[in-house]
Amino acid sequence: MAEIVIKNLRKEFGAFTAVKGSSFTIKDGEFFMLLGPSGCGKTTTLRMIAGLELPTSGEILIDGEDVSQKPASQRDIAMVFQMFALYPHMNVRKNIAYPLVSQGVPKAEVQRKVAEVARILRIDHMLDKPVGGLSGGDRQRVALGRAIVRNPKAFMMDEPLGALDAEFREIMAEELRALHDRMHATTVYVTHDQLEAMQMGDKIVVMNHGVVEQFGTPQDIYDHPATLFVADFIGSPAMNFLRFDGTATAGAEQVTLGDTPITLPQLQEPASGQLVLGVRPEHVALSDTGALKGRIEAVEYLGTTQIVTLSTPFGPVKARTPSTQPAKPGDLTGLKLSAPRLSLFDATTGRAFRTAANAGVHHG
Amino acid sequence: MAEVQLQNLSKSYGATQALKDVTMTIPSGAFVVLLGPTGAGKTTTLRLIAGLDKPDAGDVRIDGASVLQETPAQRDVAMVFQQYSLYPHLTVRDNLAFPLRSPMIAMREDQIAKRVQEVAEVLRIPHKLDNKATALSGGEMQRVSIGRALVRNPRIYLMDEPLSSLDAKLRADLRIELKRIHADMAATFLYVTHDQIEAMTMATHVGVLDHGKLVQFGTPRDIYENPVSTYVASRLGQPHINLLPADALPGAPANAAQIGLRPEHIHVGDGQPATIQRVEHLGDQTRLHLALGPHNLITLTEPHTALRPGQTLNIRPHNPLWFDASGNRI
Numbered sequence: 001m002a003e004i005v006i007k008n009l010r011k012e013f014g015a016f017t018a019v020k021g022s023s024f025t026i027k028d029g030e031f032f033m034l035l036g037p038s039g040c041g042k043t044t045t046l047r048m049i050a051g052l053e054l055p056t057s058g059e060i061l062i063d064g065e066d067v068s069q070k071p072a073s074q075r076d077i078a079m080v081f082q083m084f085a086l087y088p089h090m091n092v093r094k095n096i097a098y099p100l101v102s103q104g105v106p107k108a109e110v111q112r113k114v115a116e117v118a119r120i121l122r123i124d125h126m127l128d129k130p131v132g133g134l135s136g137g138d139r140q141r142v143a144l145g146r147a148i149v150r151n152p153k154a155f156m157m158d159e160p161l162g163a164l165d166a167e168f169r170e171i172m173a174e175e176l177r178a179l180h181d182r183m184h185a186t187t188v189y190v191t192h193d194q195l196e197a198m199q200m201g202d203k204i205v206v207m208n209h210g211v212v213e214q215f216g217t218p219q220d221i222y223d224h225p226a227t228l229f230v231a232d233f234i235g236s237p238a239m240n241f242l243r244f245d246g247t248a249t250a251g252a253e254q255v256t257l258g259d260t261p262i263t264l265p266q267l268q269e270p271a272s273g274q275l276v277l278g279v280r281p282e283h284v285a286l287s288d289t290g291a292l293k294g295r296i297e298a299v300e301y302l303g304t305t306q307i308v309t310l311s312t313p314f315g316p317v318k319a320r321t322p323s324t325q326p327a328k329p330g331d332l333t334g335l336k337l338s339a340p341r342l343s344l345f346d347a348t349t350g351r352a353f354r355t356a357a358n359a360g361v362h363h364g
Numbered sequence: 365m366a367e368v369q370l371q372n373l374s375k376s377y378g379a380t381q382a383l384k385d386v387t388m389t390i391p392s393g394a395f396v397v398l399l400g401p402t403g404a405g406k407t408t409t410l411r412l413i414a415g416l417d418k419p420d421a422g423d424v425r426i427d428g429a430s431v432l433q434e435t436p437a438q439r440d441v442a443m444v445f446q447q448y449s450l451y452p453h454l455t456v457r458d459n460l461a462f463p464l465r466s467p468m469i470a471m472r473e474d475q476i477a478k479r480v481q482e483v484a485e486v487l488r489i490p491h492k493l494d495n496k497a498t499a500l501s502g503g504e505m506q507r508v509s510i511g512r513a514l515v516r517n518p519r520i521y522l523m524d525e526p527l528s529s530l531d532a533k534l535r536a537d538l539r540i541e542l543k544r545i546h547a548d549m550a551a552t553f554l555y556v557t558h559d560q561i562e563a564m565t566m567a568t569h570v571g572v573l574d575h576g577k578l579v580q581f582g583t584p585r586d587i588y589e590n591p592v593s594t595y596v597a598s599r600l601g602q603p604h605i606n607l608l609p610a611d612a613l614p615g616a617p618a619n620a621a622q623i624g625l626r627p628e629h630i631h632v633g634d635g636q637p638a639t640i641q642r643v644e645h646l647g648d649q650t651r652l653h654l655a656l657g658p659h660n661l662i663t664l665t666e667p668h669t670a671l672r673p674g675q676t677l678n679i680r681p682h683n684p685l686w687f688d689a690s691g692n693r694i
Contacts, residue, residue, distance in 0.1 A: 166559070167401065170604075181642070198646045219667070222647030235647050237536060282648045298540045300565035303588045303601055304628055307565070309540060320648065323585075 002063045002153040002186050003028045004049060009058035009068075011044050018044040020210040021058070026154075026203070029184040031177065033201035035191055037233070041210040042190045043158055049188060050156045051075045062153060078147035080157045086131045086142055092118075093127040096145040103150075117149045120182060136164060137172060144179070154186040161196065173200055194234050198222065206230050216361060222280075224358035225343060228350040231278050237307060239278045242314035243347060247272040255344065257314055260291045264342040265357035274347035277314075281307065283338035284319035286327060290334025299327045310335065365552045366427045366519035367392040368413060373422035375408055382408040384576040385422070390520070390569075395546050395553045397563040399599055400573035406556040409573075410522045413554065415439050426519055437468050442513035446525040448505045450497040450512075457493040460484065460511050469516070483511045486545055503534040507541075514545065523555045527562065539565055560600050564588070572596050594691040597624050603651055605685075606630075606661040613656075613681050617694055624685035627664040635680025640673050654679070 004026040011019040019041040026032045034042040047053040049060055051072030060068040067075050086095050093114055100110045118124040121141045126134070131142060140160065147155060160176070161169045177200045180187055191197055197204050198218045206213045206221065206229075214226040225231035231239040244257045248271045254263045255277065262277065286308065294310035294317060306323040309316060310333070317335065321327065344353045352358060368390040375383040383405045390396045398406045411417040413424055415436035423430050431439045442463075450459050460480045464471040471479070484490040487507045492500060497508065506526060513521055526542075527535045543566050546553055557563055563570050564584045572580045572587065572595075580592045584600075591597035597605045610620035613636065641660070642653040650669050654661050654677065663679075665671060686694040 177642070195646065199644055217645070219645040219647065222645070223667075236532060238533070280648065298543060300539070300543075301584050302561070302564055304626075 003061075004154060004186065004188070005059070005061040006045075006049070007059040007061070009045065009048060009060065010056045011041075011048060011053060012056045018210055019048070019055075022205075022207075022212045024205050024212065024215045026186060026188060029186055030202045031180050031187045031189065031200060033189050033191060033197040033204045034207065035194060035197040035201075035204050035233075036207035036213075037192055039209075040207040042192075042205075042207050045207070046156050046158055046188055046190045049154075050077050050079050052079075076150075076153045078150055078152040078155050080143060080147050080155060080160045086139060086146075088130075088132055091128055091130050092123065092134075092142050092145075095131055095142055096127075096149050099146060099150050113149050113151075114145075117145045120148065120179065121145050137168060140164075140172060144176075148183070148185075152185075154188065157187065157189045159191055160189075162191075169196075176200065195236065198234070206233060208233075220361045223341070224352070224361040225278070226352050226358075226361075228276060228278075228345050228347075231343065231345070231352075235280060237281050237318045237320075239280050239343075240284065240315075240317045241345075242277040242279070242312070242317070244275055244277065244314055245273065246275050248344075257292070262292070262337060262342070263339040264344060265340055265355040267344070268354040268356065268359055271344060271346065271353045276345040276347050277337075278343035278345060278352075279317075279337050280341065281318045281320040283341040284317060284321075285336040285338070286319060286321055286325065286333045287336045288334050290336040292335040292337070294333060294335050296327055296329050296331045296333060298329060365392050365550060368520055368552065368554070369423075369425040369428075370409070370413070371423040371425065373409070373412060373424065374420050375412060375417065376420055382576055383412070383419075386573075386576075386578045388571055388578055388581060390552060390554055392552055393550055395543070395555065395566055395568045396571060397567035397569070398554070398556045398571045398573055399558065399560065399563040401558055403575070404573035405576040406558075406573055407524055408576075410443065410524055410554065410556055413439075413520070414441050414443050414522055440519045441522055442516050442518040442520075443522045444510050444513045444524065444526045446528055448509035448529075450505060450508055452496070452498045454497060455493065456484075456489065456495050456497060456500070456508055459497050459508055460493075460515055463512055463516050479515050483514045486514065486548060487511045487541070503530055503538065506530060506538070510542070510545075514549070517551075520552045520554060523553065525557055525559075526555075528557070528559065535562075542566060560602070564600060572599055590693075591624075591685065592693050594622060594624065594687050597685060597687075597693075601626055603627065603662045603664070606663075607687075608656070608659045608661065610686065612659050613684075615681060615684075617686055619688050620686040620694055621689040622687040622691070623681065624687060625661065625663075625681060626685075627662075629682055629684045630661075630663045631680050631682040632663075632665075632677055635678045637676050638679050640671055640675050640677065642673055643669065643671055652677075 006022055006024050009022045036042045048055050055068050059066050096114050097110050118127055123141050161172050201218055204218055204221055205215045208229050214221055214230045222234055246255050248255050248267055250270050252267045254261050294312040297311050298309040300307040305320050308319045308321055308327045370386055370388045373383055373386045400406050412419050461476050464476045484493055527538050567584050570584050570587045571578055574595050580596045588600045606625040607622050610616035610623050638654040638656040640652055641655050644651040650665050650667050652663050652665050688694055
C-alpha cells in the first residue's frame with residue numbers, strides 16, 4: 001500500500017493544457033475521488049499517476065519516490081477501466097490468474113492467490129465457469145479480481161461503474177466500498193457523478209478546466225464550497241444562488257439583498273460589488289414570517305421530502321421541505337434561510353469569501 | 365385530450381410474454397407514469413396504444429371507442445422517443461412544422477406559423493427557431509423533439525423515457541418543464557420511465573409493472589406509503605427500503621415473513637442494539653449502515669452527526685410494513 005503525493009502536476013497536449021498545476025496528497029489506504037465534468041482533466045490526472053501518460057512538468061511521489069518519468073510497468077499500479085475486457089476463451093480462474101502466470105509466479109502460489117482473491121470478492125463458487133455466461137456484475141467482479149491479485153501498491157479506477165444501469169450501479173458502488181473497507185488499498189477513482197463521489201470517497205478532488213477547484217472530505221466540500229463551480233456541481237438539487245449587488249465589511253454578520261437583511265456567518269474579509277448568496281435547498285424553510293418573499297412555482301414529491309421551486313426577486317430558489325408541509329403552486333410565502341449554513345461568493349471571480357464557518361476548510 | 369382504457373391487454377413476442385392481462389384507465393387530463401425495470405412491459409404498452417404493435421388479446425379504447433382497427437395516424441396520438449430524431453438539414457422551425465404539413469393534417473401555413481411560435485414559447489426556444497437542428501445542445505434537441513409532439517394537439521401524448529439520455533441537471537429542469545406543459549395544455553400524458561424520481565415528481569398516477577403485469581396503480585404518495593408488495597416497495601425510496609426476515613425484530617404478525625423498513629420506520633433510541641458499520645455523508649443527508657445481528661440495514665441521520673463506525677445504537681420499528689412469504693403486503 002502507498003501514499004501518493006501530487007506536486008504541481010501539469011500536462012499539455014500541443015496547445016491544449018489538460019491539467020494546470022495540480023497538487024494534492026492521497027494518503028495510504030484512502031478511497032480517493034477525482035470528480036468533475038467531461039474534459040476537466042480527471043482522467044488525464046489518473047493516467048499520469050498510472051504512468052499511461054507522462055506529465056509535462058511536476059512530480060508524482062509514490063511512497064516518497066518520484067515516479068513521474070517512469071513507465072507504467074515500474075510503478076506497480078493496477079488499472080480498472082469502465083469497459084472491463086476479459087479473455088472470452090478463458091474461465092474465471094484463468095482470467096484472474098493471468099497477470100501472475102505472465103509474470104512467471106510459481107503454480108502453487110498462483111492457486112493460493114486466486115483462491116484468496118475469489119474469497120474476498122465472493123466469487124469462489126464460479127471459478128470454473130466460462131466468463132461468457134456471466135452477468136455484468138460478475139464480469140466486473142472478475143475484472144476487479146484480476147487487478148487485486150497482483151497485490152499492487154494502488155488501484156486506479158476510471159469510471160468502473162459508468163456502463164452499468166442506475167439500480168445496479170448503486171449495488172456495485174456499495175460492494176466496491178465494502179471491498180475497500182476489507183482491503184484498505186489506496187484507490188484513486190475517477191467519476192463525473194457527484195453522488196457516487198460523495199457516497200464512496202474518503203476525500204474528493206473537484207476539477208474543472210484542468211484546475212483543482214477544491215480538495216477535501218465530502219461533507220466539507222458540500223458544506224463549504226470554495227467556488228461557485230463546486231457549489232453548483234455538488235448536491236442535487238444544486239445550491240441556490242441569490243444574486244445581488246452589495247457591500248459588507250470584514251466582521252459583518254449580515255448582508256442586504258435589496259432591502260432584506262440576511263444573517264450569515266461572520267465575514268473575515270470585506271465583500272463588495274456583484275455578490276452571490278449560496279444556500280442549499282435543505283437550509284431554506286417556508287414560513288410566512290420569513291423576510292425574503294417568493295412565489296411557489298412547482299412542488300415535486302419525493303416521499304419523505306419534497307422539492308419546492310420558488311421565484312424570488314433574486315432568482316429561482318429550490319427548498320427541500322418535509323412532504324407533510326403543504327405547498328401549493330401560485331401561493332406567496334416567506335423564506336427563512338439557515339444563517340450558519342450560508343456561503344457568500346464573489347460573482348466575478350466565483351470565489352467564496354472567508355467566513356467564520358468556512359475558515360477552517362479553505363486552504364491553498 | 366382523451367381518456368384511454370386498456371382492457372385485458374396481452375402481447376407476446378415469440379416465447380416472451382411482454383404484457384399479461386393489463387387493465388388500466390388513464391383518466392382524461394392525467395399524467396400517468398409507468399414505472400418498472402427493463403423488460404417490465406412499459407414500452408410494449410406504449411406501442412400497443414400508439415398502434416405500432418397489435419395486441420394478442422384485449423382492447424385499447426380512446427374516449428370509449430376501440431381503436432384496434434385504426435392505423436397509428438388515425439388514432440391521433442403523439443409519441444416522443446428516448447433518442448431524439450430530428451431532421452438535421454431542417455431548421456428548428458421546419459422540424460416543428462413538419463407534422464403539421466403531413467397530408468393527414470395539412471394545416472394552412474399561417475396557422476402553422478402561429479402554432480410553431482406558441483409551442484416554441486412553451487418550450488422556451490423561440491430564439492432558436494431559425495437555427496439548424498444540429499446547432500442545438502442535447503437539451504434543446506430533446507425539447508424540439510418534445511415540441512414536435514406538442515404542435516399537434518393529439519388525444520394523448522406517449523413518452524418513452526424522453527429524458528434518460530440527458531445529464532442530471534437538464535433532466536431536473538425538463539421534469540419541471542414537462543409538468544408545467546402538462547398543466548398549461550391540460551393534455552393526457554402516458555410516460556414511461558425506470559427513474560423513480562421522474563415517477564414520483566411528475567405523475568398524477570403511477571402504474572408499476574412487473575414482468576408484464578400491472579401490480580399497482582395509484583398516486584405517487586399512495587405507492588410510496590402503501591405498496592402492495594415488496595416489489596413495489598423496492599421501486600420507490602432512496603435509500604432503498606430495508607427488507608429483513610420478520611423475526612429479526614419484535615412485533616411480527618402471525619403470517620409475516622418479511623419486515624420492510626424505510627428510514628422513517630426506524631426509531632432510534634430504544635429497542636435492539638445495532639452496530640454502525642459505515643457513516644456515509646451525502647451532504648444533505650447522512651446514511652448509517654447498520655448491522656443488526658446478521659442483517660444489514662441502512663437508515664438516515666442528520667448531516668453533521670457525530671456517530672462513528674463501531675458505535676452501537678438501539679433501534680426499533682415504528683409503523684413498519686409487513687409482507688407474507690410470497691412478498692405481498694399484510
